[in-house]
Amino acid sequence: MLDTAPLLARLVHGRRPGHSLDAPFYTSPEIFAADMELIFSQHWIYVGVEPDVAEPGDVMTVDIGKASILIVRDDDNAVKAFHNVCRHRGARLIDEEKSTVGNLVCRYHSWTYDLTGSLIHAPHMGPEFDKSCKGLKPVNLRSLEGLLFVCLSDAPPADFDEMAARMGPYIAPHKVRDTKIAYQSDLIEPGNWKLTIENNRECYHCDANHPELTVPLFAYGFGFSPEELDPIDLENARRYEALRLTSHAEWEAMGLPSREIEELDTRVTGFRTERLPLDGDGESHTMDTRAACRLPLGAFTNAKLGGLSFWTQPNSWHHFLGDHIVTFSALPLDAGRTLVRTKWLVNKDAVEGVDYDLANLIEVWTATNAQDSALVGMCQRGAENPAYEPGPYSPNTEMLVEKFQRWYIGRMTEQLGL
C-alpha cells in the first residue's frame, strides 16, 4: 500500500465530478489491491441469503478476493461466518461452495472444529497444546431479513443497523427466509468491478441492449432528457409518473413501503430502494410480465406488486417481486474480472415444473446479465486503451452512476486519510 498511496491520492483528488474515473481505477493491479483492502475489506459486502444455509450443518463458502469465508448454520440455528483457513498448517478448510457437515474437519491432519468454530480435536499435538487458542477466526456477519452481509474488518461500519431498520419494512413482506434458491448463476464479467456497478446503476443503455429486460421495465423509470421527447413520448412519461405515485400510495396502503429512499452517497453503508410499477400485466420480471411462480412469496394475495429494488454500495442489487426474488452479488476477481453471482429465489414450498418453469423464471435476467457482461467488457478494453479519457455522465440518466463514484471516492478519501 505504501507505494500505491501517492498515486492513489493524486488520482482520488483529481477525480473530475460528473465524469467516469481515470483509467487506472479500472486497470491498475495496485489500485485493485487497494480496492480490496480499503473497500471490500472495510465495508459490508453482500454474499448470499439465509436459504443458502437452510439447515444446521449447512456450510457455504464465498470468496472476497483472496479471502475465503465460511458461512455456517450452527446447531442453535444461528448463522455464523469464519475465515476458511485451518489454524494448523493453514489449509483451506472447505473447498466446496455448498456442503452439509457435522463438524468442520480439515482434510489435511483431521483438525476438527465444531459449528461455533471451536477446535475440538487436534491429534498428536501433545499434552501442552492449548486447543482453546486455535478456534476458527470469526468474521462479522449480519442478516437483513435474510440477506447476508459480511465485513472482513474488525471494526465494521456501525451504520448497518440503521440501514437494516429502514430497509427491514420494505424487504420483510417478501420473506426471504421462507424462500429456496431455485437457480444460481456465476458469470465472470471481463471488467473491473466498478464497471459492473456503473453498468448496474443506469438504464440509459437498456433500450439499445436489453430487449428482454425492457419488456417488464418502463423505459421512463430511469431518466430521460425531456427536451428530446416528442409530444407522444412526453405524454407517456407523464402517465408513467402518475402511475408511479398512485402505485406507491396503493402499495403503502397495503402495508408495503414503496417510496424511494436514496442514500447512495450520504452514508458509509450507502443504499437505495424504491418499488416501481412494471409494464404489461405488471407482475414480475418475465417475458410475459406475469408471475413466474404460482405460489406467491410470503402472504401476498395481490400479484400486481411491481418490483422493489434495493441497491447497496459497493457490491449488490436485488429485485423483490411478488412471486420471486433476483439477487446479485458482484465479487471482484482481479482488476479486469468480476464474478456476478445471481440467485433466483422462490417460495420454499414451490416445486419446479409444477409451480414454476425454471427457464421462464430465469429468462429475463440470464439474457440481461449476458448482455451486461459484454458491455462491461467493451468498457474494460476501452479503459485499457491509452487514448481513453474520462467522459461526461448524462445529468438525466446517469445520476446514480455519479453517486456511486462519489461514494467510492469519498470512501477512498476517508480510508486513505486524505
Added chain:
Amino acid sequence: MLDTAPLLARLVHGRRPGHSLDAPFYTSPEIFAADMELIFSQHWIYVGVEPDVAEPGDVMTVDIGKASILIVRDDDNAVKAFHNVCRHRGARLIDEEKSTVGNLVCRYHSWTYDLTGSLIHAPHMGPEFDKSCKGLKPVNLRSLEGLLFVCLSDAPPADFDEMAARMGPYIAPHKVRDTKIAYQSDLIEPGNWKLTIENNRECYHCDANHPELTVPLFAYGFGFSPEELDPIDLENARRYEALRLTSHAEWEAMGLPSREIEELDTRVTGFRTERLPLDGDGESHTMDTRAACRLPLGAFTNAKLGGLSFWTQPNSWHHFLGDHIVTFSALPLDAGRTLVRTKWLVNKDAVEGVDYDLANLIEVWTATNAQDSALVGMCQRGAENPAYEPGPYSPNTEMLVEKFQRWYIGRMTEQLGL
C-alpha cells in the same frame, strides 16, 4: 517510466556493438512497456493496406499494444484513423476486425459518430452538452501507394514523406490499391517483437530451416563468408552477383526501380528496399517459382520481375512479386508474444479457383512463418535463461540484424534523452 528509466539507460548505454541485446530487452515487462511507449507510439507503424477498407463505410480495427485504432474509409473515399474509444463512457467502439457501417455507433448508449469522427448524436445528454468537443480522437495516418502506416504520436516523424517519395516509384507499379486481400493469417509468435524482427533481417537461418522459401530465393542473396565457399559455390556466387546486376539494369530499363536503397539505421523512419532475382523460373514466391495468379498485378506483361522487398523499422516487411504481394506486420502483444499478421494480395479482379489456387498462393510463406515462429520461440526461451549472454553477429550474414539493433538503440537513446 520513471522507475525503468535508469535501468533502460544503463542497458542502452551498455549495448555491445555486433552482439545480440542483453536479456531484459527481450524479457522485461518494463522494457516492453518502454518499447510500446517510445518505439511503437512514436514511430510510423505499418498496419495494413487500403484494400482492407476498400469501400466507403468499411472499417478495420487494429491493436498496437493496448491502443486500438479504427481505420475508416469515409464517404469522400478518404482513409482516416481514429482511436477506437467512445468519448462517453470509454467503451471500445468497434469490436470486429472488419465491418461496414453507415456511421460509427457505440453499442453502449448509442452515441453516434459520422465517418469523419464527428459526434452527431448523443441522446439524453441535455441541452447544455456540446457535441462538437466530443468527436473521435484522430490518429495520424499515411498511405504509401496503398500501404497504411499510423503514428500514435501527435508529433510523428517528419521523414515519412521523404521515404514515400523515394519508395513510391518502386511500389507504385505493383498497384496495391488495385488488389484485394486473398488471404490473411494471424500468427502469434512466442517471442519478443525484437526477436521477430531480428529473425526477419537475416537469411543465415534459411538454409537449415526454410525448405520452401529457399526454392525461389537464391542462397547467395543474403550473405556468406567467401573463405568458406568451395570453388563451385564461389563460382555460383559470382554468377548470382552478375545476374543481380544485369537484372537490375533490365528491370530499370522497363521502368521498375530495383537497385538497393539502404537506410535502415540512418533515419528515424528507417527502411530498405531492393528488387532481387528469383531462382528457377524466377516469377514468384511459390513452390514451382511460377506466378501463383494468372492475372498479373498492375500493367505488368513480363512475369519475370523478381521480388521487390521492402523493410521498415520497427515492424514491417513486404515482398512485391509480379503476380502477388505478401505483406507482414509485427504487432507486439507482450514481452514474450508478437502477432505476425500476413496478407496475400492479388489483382482485385482475380477469382479464387479460377485465376489462382489459394493453397499454392500461400504455401511458401505459411510454411516459412510457422518455421520462423518456432525459431523465435527458441530464442525467447533462451533469452529467459539466466545463463544467456549476448552473442556475436556474423559480419557476413547478420549485418541487417545489427542495423536493426543500431536503429533501436539509437531511437531509445534519443527518446530517453540520453
Added chain:
Amino acid sequence: MLDTAPLLARLVHGRRPGHSLDAPFYTSPEIFAADMELIFSQHWIYVGVEPDVAEPGDVMTVDIGKASILIVRDDDNAVKAFHNVCRHRGARLIDEEKSTVGNLVCRYHSWTYDLTGSLIHAPHMGPEFDKSCKGLKPVNLRSLEGLLFVCLSDAPPADFDEMAARMGPYIAPHKVRDTKIAYQSDLIEPGNWKLTIENNRECYHCDANHPELTVPLFAYGFGFSPEELDPIDLENARRYEALRLTSHAEWEAMGLPSREIEELDTRVTGFRTERLPLDGDGESHTMDTRAACRLPLGAFTNAKLGGLSFWTQPNSWHHFLGDHIVTFSALPLDAGRTLVRTKWLVNKDAVEGVDYDLANLIEVWTATNAQDSALVGMCQRGAENPAYEPGPYSPNTEMLVEKFQRWYIGRMTEQLGL
C-alpha cells in the same frame, strides 16, 4: 533482489520457530525469485539418474526455474552438464527432454558443439572469429552412486563429497547405474515448492489421506503422541520399535547400512536417511507389499529388505526397495506451482509385462502423488487467504518439517548476509 532484500530480511528474522512460515514465503513472486536465486541456484539440486543418459550421445534437458540444463553422456562415458543456450543468438539449444545426438547442433544457424561442449562449427562467422571462446557454459554436476545433482553456482557447496561418502554405502547396493527407468510421471502441484517439501516431510497426514501408501508403511514409523494411544496401539508401537531395531541389526549384518543419519538442518547440503521395515510381506511399496519386479536390484537375494529412504534439502526424496527405486525431484515453476518428477527404476534387464507389471509397480506412488498434490493445493489457497497465520507444528509428528524450515531460514540468513 535489492528491493526484496529488506522484506526478506524482516520475514527471515521474524520466523516463529515451530510454526509454518509467514504467507509471503508461499505466495510472493519476489520471494519466489529470491528462492530461485539463493536456494535453487546456490545448492545441489537433484535432477535425475545416470540411466536417464545411459549411452554416449544421450541428452536430457531439465529446467530449474528459467534455467535450462543439458545433461549429456559424452563419448568417454562421462556425464556432463551444460547451460542449454547457444552462444550465438542465445536460442535454446535442445528442446526435447530426452534425445540422442552425435553433436549438439543449434537448429537456428547450425552452430555445432561436441559432447564436451566445445564449439566445433560456426558457419559464415569469418576468419577472425575465435571458436574457442564460445563453447557451451558448463554446469557443476555430481553423481552420488548414479543419482545426479547439479549446482548452478560457480562455487557449489563443498560438503557434497562428505554426504556422498556417508550415503554411498547405503545406496550403492541398490545399483542405480544398473537400472532403467520403467516409468516417469511429471505432476504439477498447485502450490509453492516449500509446501511440496513440507508435505513430504511428515506422515501425520498419511492416515487420513493415503490409503495406498499406508498399506506398506507402518503408521508408527512417523511419530505419534504417546499420550493419545490406547493400550493396544501403545503395545503395537512398542513392537514396531523393536522390529525397527532388530531389522537394522539384521540388514547391517547383511552389509546393508540401515541406521538413521539425520543431517537435515546441520549442514549446507542437508540430508537424512534410514532403512525402515515395511508392513505385510515387507518387500516393497506395492498394494500387496510384495516385490513388483521379479528381478531384484543389484545382487540382492533376500526380498525382505524394507525401504531405504533418502531425503535431501531442498528438493528430493527417494525410496530404495529390494526390487525397485522410486525417486522424486521437486522443481519450482512459480510461486504457486511445482513440478514433481517421479521416476520408477527397475533392474535394467527386467522386461515389462514379463518381469514386472507396470500398473502394479506405479500404483502406490501414483495415487499418493495425486493425493499430495491436492493437499498442497489446499495449503496454497489457504496461504493466499489474508486471514492465514502461521500455525503450530506437532512436536511428535512434524519434526522434520521444522527441520526443513530451519534449514531454509538458515540458508536464507547466510545467503542474505544477515
